[in-house]
Amino acid sequence: MNTFFNGIEKIAYEGADSSNPLAFHHYDPDQLVLGKPMRDQLRFAVAFWHSLAWPGTDPFGGPTFERPWFDLEGDRTRPDSPMQAARLKARTAFELFDILGTPYFCFHDADVRPEGDSLAESISNLNAIADLFEQEMARTGVKLLWGTANLFSHRRFMAGAATNPDPDVFAYAAATIKANMDVTHRLGGENYVLWGGREGYETLLNTSLSREMDQMGRMLALVVDYKHRIGFPGTILLEPKPQEPTKHQYDFDVATVYGFLRKYGLENEVRVNIEVGHAILAGHSFEHEVALAIAHGIFGSIDMNRNDYQSGWDTDQFPNNVPEVALAYYHILKAGGFDTGGTNFDAKLRRQSLDPLDLVHAHIGAMDVCARALKAAAALIEDATLDDMLEARYRGWDDATARKMLAGGMSLEEISSHVLEKGLDPQPVSGRQEYLENLINRFV
Ligand code: XLS
Ligand code: NI
Ligand code: NI
Secondary structure, eight states: OOOTTTTOOOOEEOOTTOOOTTEESSOOTTSEETTEEHHHHHOEEEEHIIIIIOOSOBTTBOOOOOOHHHHHHHOOSSTTHHHHHHHHHHHHHHHHHHHHTOOEEEEEHHHHSOOOSSHHHHHHHHHHHHHHHHHHHHHHOOEEEEEEOOOSSSGGGTTOSTTOSSHHHHHHHHHHHHHHHHHHHHTTOSEEEEEOTTOEESOGGGOOHHHHHHHHHHHHHHHHHHHHHHTOOSEEEEEOOSSSSSSEETTOSHHHHHHHHHHTTOTTTEEEEEEHHHHHHTTOOHHHHHHHHHHHTOEEEEEEOBOOTTTOSOOOBOOOOHHHHHHHHHHHHHTTSOSSOOEEEOOOOOTTOOSHHHHHHHHHHHHHHHHHHHHHHHHHHHHOHHHHHHHHHTGGGGSHHHHHHHTTOSOHHHHHHHHHHHTOOOOOOOOOHHHHHHHHHHHO
16 A cells, blocks of 8 residues: 555654654654643644645746656646546545654645636535545544635636635635535534635735725635534634735734734634744744734644744745744643644645655654654643743732722722822832743753
8 A cells, every 4th residue: 555655664653762763752642741642732734735735846946846646637638637646646645644643634625636627627626535535534534634725826816815806706716615615524624724825915006905804804704604504613714924925915913813803703703823934924933923812812723834034935844943832832732722723734845855755754853843842831831930930920910909900990090099199119020031041941
């Protein structure tokens, strides 16, 4: 059965002392972390688009990867060859999941099925691949973390999907989303993601911001309404990103998305899928985005990767920065861990990493980085110093007057009299940043 990966065996946990590159050194799926197996804390997913559908192109060069399904995709001499390619790709994907032991996967329609000559044909191709997914999922026990529609690659979407000036494109996008929600629901997907690929603009000279925002609000309301009508139990997630491909994207960051959800009354229906590289592009740290989403009650899931810190592009590299990842998991664990969300590797190989083996090394490394980070985060929580110091910093707010002031029980005049009567003269207190940084360093 094992063909594309040419006999690579299932990756096992061998511990930090093993020097076997085809083993996990930190990810032990059964090890309990804060009372739950790591497998269930981390909820790893492989991303179809980068790991199976991307051919190694960049803005200056064509494909570098040779994959047997790419040849078939391009073979127009036999009418069924694009579907054969899609089936081969799907089977190979499950080989990869099996080797890695990743419990979930994620996909866009365009990653898994050939585009048809009409929307009807595209949908029927998608459904045929979903049949195969159903069989493979039943055989392997691998589950769907989320599905999504690619509403950004085809030229029809060049001026946006929901935010397109042409209502027919809006309608086409809505129909495409419906088909993808149907498939995600059928496959037991735990979330449905909307990333606004081209929901943004290049120039204000041809763009009405107010119209485009209202269109996007309407599309999201339609999605939420449909979710309830079909009884989809999963979570609807928006994925923020500040730019790329458009110059200005409407879902800039978590703060912007939260404001958007409030404006359209959807803050209790929709959460966010936060990607490391997108946080960096927005000028934030990843843990900032995670912590802010938690503070707003809209945290959903994460797209794990890393950006090159110099190039300023969304380079989607596999993660390798344990401290960065640990601080994010710290906030996630403190908030009770993932609910329907998980850790999706929205990460791609470098285009010189040609071999099937490179895909395996990339995921082993990424899973180990996350496992190490998770253990560090759990240790920080168990140690509790960080949390105690944070609590202590705000302890003054336990005082009765302080509580009254915060709850709206005092006017500005009353607060003023209180200060003057008591002769308050607050003294600055150290923030202890270096001490806290040293504390983190003990655990990561
Ligand atoms: C692109 C996004 C995309 C989403 C899914 O930058 O990360 O891959 O995760 O459409
Ligand atoms: Ni992503
Ligand atoms: Ni990205």
